[in-house]
Amino acid sequence: MEGNEVKDRLVHAIGLMEERYNPQTRMLRSPFSSPGYHTTLKNTAFIHSTRDSLIYALGLLDTELPQYEQRAMDIIRQVISLQETNPEQATYGIWPWFYEEPLKQMNPPDWNWADFCGKSLVQSVVRHSHRIPNELRELVRNAVFHACESIMRRNMGPHYTNIAIMGTFVTLIAGEFFGQPRYLEYGLERLEGIAEYTRRLGTFEEYNSPTYMTVVLTDLSLMHKTTKVVRGMQLSEELLELGWRSVAEHFHAATMEWSGPHSRCYSSLLKENVQAFLQIATKGAVRYFPDDHMPFDIGLYGCGVQCPSQFIPLFVESGIRxxxxxxxxxxxxxxxxxxxTWITPSYSLGTASKEVLWNQRRNLLAYLVNGESRTYVALRCLHDGYDYAAAVSTCVQQQQHVLCGVQFSTNGGDTHIGLDRIDGTIQASDLRIRFEIGGSLQKVKVRIRGRKATAAIGALEVTVMNVLMAFSGMEVTTPAGNWELYEEDDGRIGMDLVLYSGPRRIIDFNKLHEALALVAFAVSEPDSEMKEVEVVRDDEAVTAVWAPTGVPISLTFGMKPERVEALRGML
Structure with a gap:
């Protein structure tokens, strides 16, 4: 899209947001939604988001229309007033998520909000300083400095990819624009550290995330476009190339999905904002929408997001890799x-070798062509219907075959990887492993035969074989390891291995002698034979060996629950 067309789309998108602006709160109004942590709000219909309001204010200024100028100033002034400015407070420099919920009410506050809100304020002042009144410009300057101090206190390492890069953008550009050597030097040093860390890995540790890779690529593009520091331009360009290569390599042209595994995402199918991001960045090589009906993300305006031309062919190729x-x-x-990740013209299959089963992870994920649409299959572990982050999956993959085990920790998170760690026990009326089938279900047929659950999807089949279920040390209402078909209200299907289902009770993982689920997973032509898995076990461990193509793959597990760090291989 050319400059005038982009500006027209920005103006149109801002116009569509008109009814969401609340002149009483001087913020943007949105339906309430929550990931289940940080906020304590419940039964709330609408909220006013600090982050979204600042993005909206920047968009108002970016239109350069005089009628929006005062509204933008009012929003910025209001959101700045919600920041913690006392250096003695642990929350110094951050904002609450919502106008309706002060920082002291959050459980816990989200320190990432120094980065998210700081980023919008920095962009506003860099692009539009000449339009901001002196008194408000000073408030913005101070708010950005408070955010920089919070970012530097926290000093997030390069393993938390999107926040590491976002905080780098805020400090680097703030230091450069406001003439603050301390922030500038910190930002450059942090950028050097991120680059060195990713060179050593060859990828970002927050790997292959449809949600946060778009954030990373946007912020790196912003950094590269905004900074005048040569080293900052060089390093941001290097990281952009690495990021775009990873995105392109994982893109599955046949289903137009972002192949797994995903370190972090909020939906197993690409959301419209990510689809639009890819269409814009590839200049239409990936096309989800007609040009005149493409959603426009006002937060992308002025960022210069563009996929390097050498990676475009990977977005349209349908070969095997x-x-x-x-x-x-x-x-x-x-x-x-x-x-x-194994990618073919008709499906892709990706696995993570060892990860917790948090609701933002997709540790085993397949996308399959289903007629004119696509279907996915994803591994989950559910505690009373919610993803159970204290479970850990281990996978070994050989093309379309996966040997997968799920173990249970004594100290992992329940709904979140770190915010609600268990003390070895949970209360539960249901605990199960699910192979979720979603997307198009028009040509999906599921059947259960003995130890196998099979989903016919288009011209292919996905088969999961229950190799071993060990969940002993307590009485269960439903025998552990029974297959059960479950249909969600939204139509998704679950091929479930039930570990426990019955009256609500305490499950004490410290007292369980065995807690392990072991399955074999395969994508194949219809009616293909699935070879058996050889299992050797003793009182302490089990070893599974599978040779689906003649070349064996194997996994060895301890039978007893352990600390999550041990199950993840970190001890």
């Missing part, structure tokens, strides 16, 4: 975690 990445490793003890 394997992508194998080491996304986390310790050079001292040889510990490493890997992501593997």
């Amino acid at each position: 394997t992508v194998h990445e080491i996304y986390q490793k310790d050079g001292n003890d040889g510990y490493e975690k890997t992501a593997t």
Whole structure:
């Protein structure tokens, strides 16, 4: 899209947001939604988001229309007033998520909001300083400095990719624009550290995330476009190339989906904002929408997001390829975690070698062509219907075949990887492993035969074989390892291995002698034979060996629950 067309789309998008502006609160109004942590709000219909309001204010200024100028100033002034400015407070420099919920009410506050809100304020002042009144410009300057101090206190490492890069943008550009050497030097040093860390891995540790890779690529593009520091331009360009290569390599042209595994996402199918991002960045090589009906993300305006031309062919190729990445490793003890993706013209299959089953993870994920649409299959573990982050999956993949085990920790998170860790026990009326089938279900037929659950999807089949279910040390109402078909209200299908279903009770993982689910997963032509898995076990461990193509793959597990760090291979 050319300059005038982009500006027209920005103006149109801003116009569509008119009814959401609340002149009483001087912020943008949105339907309330929550990931289940940080906020304590419940039964709330609408909220006013600090982050979204600042993005809206920047968009208002970017239109350069006089009628929006005062509204933008009012929003910026209001949101700045909600920031914690006392250096003695732990929350110094951050904002609450919502106008309706002060920082003291959040559980816990989200320190990322120094980065998210700081980013919008920095862009506003860099692009539109000449339009901001002196008194408000000073308030913006102080708010950005408070955010920089919070970012520097926290000093997030390069493993948290999107926040590491976002905080770098805020400090680097704030230091450069306001003439603050301390912030500028910190930002450059942090950028050097991120670049060195990713060079060593060959990818970002927050790997292959449809949600946050778009954030990373946007912020790196902003950095590259905004900074005048040569080293900042060089490093941001290097990281942009690495990021775009990863996105292109994982893109599955046949289903137009972003192949797994995903370190972090909020939907197993690409959301419209990500689809629009890819269409804009590839200049229409990937096309989801007619040009005149494409959603426009006002937060992308002026960012200069563009996929390097050498990677465009990967977005349209339909051949066979394997992508194998080491996304986390310790050079001292040889510990490493890997992501593997097998891409063919009709499906893709990706696995993470060892990860917690948090609701933002997609540790085993397949996309299959289903007629004119696509269907996905994803691994989950559910505690009373919500993803159970204290479970850990281990996968070894050989093209379309996966040997997968799910173990249970004594101290992992329940709904979140770190905010609600268990003390070895949970209360539950249901605990199950689910292979979720979603997307188009028009040509999906599921059947259960003995230890196998099979989903016919288009011209292919996905088969999951229950190899071993060990969940002993307590009485269960439903025998552990029974297959059960479950249909969600929104039509998604679950091929479920039920570990426990019955009256609500305490499950004490410290007292369980065995807690392990082991399955074999395959994508194949219809009615293909699935070879058996050889299992050797003793009182302490089990080893599974599978040779689906003649070349064996194997996994060995301890039977008893352990600390999550041990199950993830970090001890």
